[in-house]
Amino acid sequence: MMRGTAYVFGDEINTDIITPRGSDYVGADLTDILMSPVRPNFAAEVDEGDIIVAGEHFGSGSSRETAPRAIQEAGISAVVAESFARIYYRNSVNIGLPALTCPGVTEHVSEEDEIEIGLGNGVIQNHTTGRDVEFEPLDDVVQSIYDAGGLFKYYHATK
């Protein structure tokens, strides 16, 4: 289930912030360095199922898949942002970590709000404020990759 505490980040959280340089090399513990330039020890705060809420152009920069991977490994169940950078978005889809575009989300959700995402109905419930906000509907191709659990699960299901 996608329900948990919201951690709110600003605009332009790029891949060098999410997983700083060099971290895609063998042996690096991704969760240790997650968000370290702006929020050291972030992964230690996260409980399984928690949700990142962010501003514009989340994940801009590198094609390194370590960015969504580190978020997923830390236990985050989804990222909801005003908008995403393109490569980050597809990397996130491919590993089965929902990346949901939701204009206005940073006005509706504050740090530490308890929120819940309905991937099927397109609604984010804010249990703290009692208000709902809708995210942009998912395309069929993207939905089918999420449904399979990621691109390679889709590969095995369709080949």
Place this chain on the structure above:
Amino acid sequence: MIRVKYADTVITIMGRTIAEKILSRASGSPNVVPGDHVFADVDLHRTSPARVLPIFEEEGIEEVWDPSKIVVVNDHGSQESIDEANEKSQARQFVEEQVIEHFYDVGHGIGHEVLPENGHVRPGELIVAADSHSVTYGAFGAAGTGVGKTDIAYISATGQAWLRVPETIRFHVTGEFPEYTSAKDLVLYIAGEYGTDVARYKAIEYTGPAIESLPLDERMVLSNMAIELGGKFGFTPVDSMVTDYVDERTDKPYEPVRADDDVDYEATYHFDASELHPKVSKPHRVGNVVDVDEVTNVELDQVFIGTCTHGKYEDLSRAAAVLDGKEVAPGTRLIITPATREVFTRAAREGLIEIFNEAGATVTNATCGACIGFASGVLGEEEVCLAAQNRNFKGRMGSETSEIYLSSPETAAASAITGRITPPGAV
């Protein structure tokens, strides 16, 4: 774009963009429109063995789909650490086991320049590849775009990528570039004025007489930096300059793709190149752009000229024109990294390397190097660097407390001479 459906036949009335035409052909869906998602057959794929191998193992995939359509370039670093050296070895082993036809080992240089130099980038083709700067191939009329490792593994296994058909925006540029300004100043101006997400999920077509007047190396700055504007593809025009270059390097047939005259672009932005001034991006965002005159008080520990954006011959030549007979300021390091061995060879033959060495610069082997904090120019704590490269994200070149400013090669060269950020016409 208007479509009419009549008796199960879809008739397209409006003109079509380069991206729509290439993705229609590659997906076998003749009438794709922006917003459609398709599975497309890629024409060329640059893979990344160290990323792909663990996924192949985990997923039980033994063979790539077509070894003749896959390129491997051992770039980014040139064996700077044991971990990286092991990755390079993995790549060599992968190439041997999978019988990959096109392999460029450490020393050849940066993939985004190595591929066109060796005839792998052809107009009209779809190239989905490891590394975000794969948009560079748009200077040759190819739909180049970067993806991450799961995509790379999937494409290596199947030859297919899922892609959203992007809307296209156009940057139409007239007028002449003033002396000491170049493509970088234009693209930084766009980033500063319209933001680094102006082209998010979109294709860019750069058009107009000012673009057509640029040499290929300069057009590559625009296509390369398309990703810094959020873009999926960044096309410049396919003219005889492009086809002559490609024909010298490949015998394979290709079909150039051009936008129709009556395309209804999502947006068209008009610029007059003659109004441009040299630009600088301040730390830590590419879009944090000012005129060079506003930052002339910034003292520099290092100046770097290189990368897939500015390690080409034209870039080095512009820097050399500024540096000729001058010396780098005491207390400032100037590091110059040609993009490829071919560029290095030509720069040596034409006397550029001598100019750099006599000015007190350090010229390195062809690699990505300092841009990503790998080698020859890693920044220490609180060091300040002006880099002719593409990104100035916090900590990219080294210490989290270091600062990166971005500029053109000519502004970088002038600044190396004075030791502080300096307009290229002032030295």
